[in-house]
Amino acid sequence: MYQFRHNQEGFENFILPFGGRLRSDNRWVVLAKLIPWGEFEGSYCEHFSKRSRRGAPSMSLRIALGSLIIQEKLGTSDEETLLHITENPYLQYFLGYESLIDKAPFDSSMFVHFRKRLGKDILREVNEAMATRATKMIVNKDKDDSDGNKGTLKVDATCAPSDIKYPTDLNLLNESRDKLEKIIDTLCYKNDVKKPRTYRKKARKVYLSTAKKRNMQKSQMRKAIGKQLRFLRRNMKSIRRLCGTISLTKLSTKEYKDLLVVSELYRQQNFMYRNNVHSVEDRIVSISQPHIRPIVRGKSKAKTEFGAKVSISVVDGFTYLDRFSFDSYNESVDLKEQVETYHKRFGFYPEAVQCDQIYRSRENINYCKNLDIRLSGRPLGRPKVKTAENAIELKKIKGTVKKDAVERIEVERKFGLAKRRYSMGLVMEKLPLTALAAVSLTILVMNLDKILRWIFLSLLSFFWILVSSVLNHLKRHYFDDNPHGKFKPVASLAA
Secondary structure, eight states: OOOOOOOOOOGGGOBOTTSOOOOTTOHHHHHHHHSOGGGGHHHHHTTSOSSOOOSSOOOOHHHHHHHHHHHHHHTOOHHHHHHHHHHOHHHHHHTTOSBOOSSOSSOTTHHHHHHHHHTTTHHHHHHHHHHHHHHHHHHOGGGOOOOSOOSEEEEEEEEEEBSOOOOOHHHHHHHHHHHHHHHHHHHHHHHTOOOOOOOHHHHHHHHHHHHTOSSOOHHHHHHHHHHHHHHHHHHHHHHHHHTTTSOGGGSOHHHHHHHHHHHHHHHHHHHHHHHTOSOOTTOOOOSSOTTOEEEEOOOSSOSEEEEEEEEEEEETTEEEEEEEESSOOOGGGGHHHHHHHHHHHHSSOOSEEEOOGGGOOHHHHHHHHHTTOEEOSOOSSSOOOOOTTTHHHHHHHHHHHHHHHHHTHHHHHHHHHHHHTSGGGSBOOOSHHHHHHHHHHHHHHHHHHHHHHHHHHHHHHHHHHHHHHHHHHHHIIIIITOTTOOOOOHHHHHO
């Protein structure tokens, strides 16, 4: 059952049992006023049944979204975040409570449900609304009535690595064999059936004799993989024979899922072993998270990463999540959609698109040329020969390319900030939906922090202008009219 919470009263009326009141300039108080909680309440209500009146009342959008924002900003675990909320009155005000409570408002396991409910659409909707409004407010795009393209769009893609063990064929086969052995034990134990031979001790010994070697030849690795495949095939035949008399309903949900994943993993590994290849479509690299795929990036630190591929766009310092996929793809296919989305947000096309060289396909170049959009990067084809007639033109093109390359660093800086300061450097969530929520939340909190910095700098600029005007006023009355540096009397100054 979902109950809508009314708008919270001002921070002055927040009840503290030990007296005093909250400060109006606290970051959580300012942030609570920035987020339009009520606008997204309707989308959040769709996750709950309107007819059901049973059970405890559900948590509001403000509690769910606010708790995840607190966790992302503090960089703590679910349990540690709940302790911070219980101990800090500012965090409780940020979640919409009217007074300080001395116990945990909910269980730490609720964070998983919050990510599932917010991960699909709501987090992206909140980020779109906040970033678009802030961009229009800060840059004053609405005040520019001139026709034509305006603004700069910066696009790029990266990998958000997941928290999995580095996968190797031998380790995956050994883990699969171990899981099948446990499934055989479960089926035989629950039905009082004699267990078939699995040769688990021998298989484990064969695995360790190869896995412990420091320097291993390709022939030795291939021989060890072949042995593990044969052990795995024997166990799968034993399970098929047991299924003739025992129902698979005896297995738990996790065991049944592992059985399906291991069956597909065996098919892939056997195909690569028989054909002597090292790649296969939709390759499984983790049994517990079979949706994760290898993302080849060609970086010196890690040529291959395992996680989701994320495409973002940056407009005036604010970040938008354009695509999230665990399957590898060529990011250049997203350029048209990113440009059209820019047009939907602001009502006009960008003047320039700053991107990596991979985006400069002939299709994208012709598309941007038809819309009068300048696409950054070196022109395709062989470089022109420098002559006296085109020297000025080539110098101008070279300067523009260099300027775009320098300005495009902002999108790389966003990736570094998201991975080093926030949680996108190692996604700990195990489900695809919760992993999407984690990445979306990282981008949302990055934009919220930028808005807070802009407010602080605006106040600082206002006070600087005020102080400068006062100093100029004093300078005119004390020094400009007194060339010898003598002060005016107070009475004359007041007059």
